[in-house]
Amino acid sequence: MDATQKPLRISPELGVYAEKHGIFQTLQRMLQCLLVDRPVDPIQYMIDHLKKENDEVPRIFLLGPPASGKLTIAKLLGDKISTNFLTLNNMLTNEKSDFANKIQRLSIRNKEIPNTLWAKLIRERLSKTDCIKRGWILVGFPKTREQALVLQEMGIAPDHVVILDAPDTVLIERNLGKRIDVSTGEIYHTTFNWPTSSKIQNRLVKPNGITEEETAKRLLEYRRINHGILSSYSKKYHIINADQPSVDVLSQALSHVQSRHRSNAPYTPRILLHGPPGSGRSLQAALIAEKYRIVNVSCGQLLKEPVAAETRFGEAIKPYVESRQPVPDVMVMKCMSQRLSKLDCSTQGWVMHGFPQDVRQAEMLKDAGFIPNRVFFLDVPDDAVIERLTVRMTDPITGERYHSIYKPAPTSEVYSRCKVNPKDSEENVQKVLEVYHANVRDLEQFYNSVIHVNADQDPYTVFEYIESCVVKPLSKCTNIFV
Structure with missing residues (x-):
């Protein structure tokens, strides 16, 4: 850090370390005790305070x-x-x-x-x-x-x-x-x-x-x-x-x-949304990013961008994307790391979805130094997921997505040209759900401060609850279920 440069550029690692170990809260508590007790030797008093660890x-x-x-x-x-x-x-x-x-x-x-x-x-x-x-x-x-x-x-x-x-x-x-x-x-x-x-x-x-x-x-x-x-x-x-x-x-x-009072410590949101396909991760991420001016990090979108730009990295992953095969974890992590390391993510915060999908990917994310401070699991029953995905369609001209039940096409002309993505067939959705359920328990144990959200309801109701958990400090207990 160069003290001659304004504004000061604080490395993202410092923020993660300070939040993990409660540095700002410790300093705040120490200052409060100093003002109340007014010790003759403030330095020795602070040393003794830290030794108490209470x-x-x-x-x-x-x-x-x-x-x-x-x-x-x-x-x-x-x-x-x-x-x-x-x-x-x-x-x-x-x-x-x-x-x-x-x-x-x-x-x-x-x-x-x-x-x-x-x-x-x-x-x-x-x-x-x-x-x-x-x-x-x-x-x-x-x-x-x-x-x-x-x-x-x-x-x-x-x-x-x-x-x-x-x-x-x-x-x-x-x-x-x-x-x-x-x-x-x-x-x-x-x-x-x-x-x-x-x-x-x-x-x-x-x-x-x-x-x-x-x-x-x-x-x-x-x-x-x-x-x-x-x-x-x-x-x-x-x-x-x-x-x-x-x-x-x-x-x-x-x-x-077990609840915590809101701290005056600087807080950079690092939010992870995890859930089955059709649980509304993309919508919730967009709502959070828009309201709090943080970066919306979509794994799928990040992989498509270099392919469209025809970069060297894009050429390397293009065969996987075009054949709808999983991109190797090392390549995905490289792409994610490059995006999360940028200044806007470090200073404004981020909301990520689509990654990680299993514990191995979560460990890679952690080893790279990108640790979320809020982890939401959007829970939706399998039958609701199938209902959401198998009857959704996309307008190839406008790119707008419609749903036969929740958001029907506005006109018969638009409806006639809408296409159903082959990956949204019931057979494919069942396969994806099996993979999801095979990994969800291990991921829940990996992220011990998991907040479960009932996502089988109005999306704005889901957003309001997620927002309340983002703004308020986490409880001292490890898991929250709603």
Whole structure:
């Protein structure tokens, strides 16, 4: 890179490396921590920050009204993502610190506990090695906007906020059935979670404050102050209906905490569309390229261009193209590499279709340094593919493509001169589908961040979903199915 040249020409390899390793996100996170902590020695602070390797660990607040199931869902979620489950009570019980002692003394004397003291206790707990390495889920705190602001002033900020909620009548009914095991502190319910052991049943007691009047009063107070929490974490919270089976609540919570917030890092789209013939890859690629001004890289078109221009490379592949035989992978890769290496692809991005068709081609693409950051599989049933292809026709004069069902020729004159491509016969389509199905599973495993799209619907509906996945960051989970 030559710093004297404007604009700076950044090699495509640098962008791929930075995106793969999250360089821009690391720098952004480091800058945020610097501004919050204001260390005396910023250089050593950044070195220590990098050594922690904890930018991707969960940092979650799980909030909600009384009896919304916060503790139950937090424990299940903590087990699912292997992180620390924290409440104010377990921090007071397990922590040996001056802050915990002060809070306990104030509690014994029925004194109000300052929000700053709670925040200091939480910050002390979050500074422990297990929270740094594995992350944390903090349950039931903050409850007010003032508490949220105190946490923010101390540099305690979640990446995700999960808020459970349900109608007050449901929450009151739930609270009436709550029981506590005095020996273990475990919470049970007369309807939803009753222990099978008679020994445990005999030592269960009703907790204080669960009568209908007391619960209604607490819910009224929660509704009054809850808007302050929503405004404090307006871009991070997600409300989940708690009036459904816990497995469904957990699934929605897990989906939210595995999502990523949009980064300010520069992003160059490198999109791969894969699917059976007739799945609409060409149309979707054209729509994406037109809207986002990226390069539409069609493998078939790239091979036809040098043949039409009668270049040396075109002469080499012409026999394969004319006889409709597969062009050798080495020649295809040479053609693709030349196109993807051009400046417009490196700076604007690209959407590719028609290649790769199997794992060997995908490995060649990867070895050449062209790694897609979005991989879409357009899924269409075989019978729909046959219906789409076997009745499509092309006007030899205008080159316009028509379909007997979805896009009929405008006049009888145009219809009479339309021709059906021999490769669209049902027999040929079946052969192509067999090849596709023989390779699709291996390709799916090769590209572990695959987004499956139901392409057997209106093409603009398909485009809207693809567009949403291009714009939003990928989830932390590996595969997405729609």
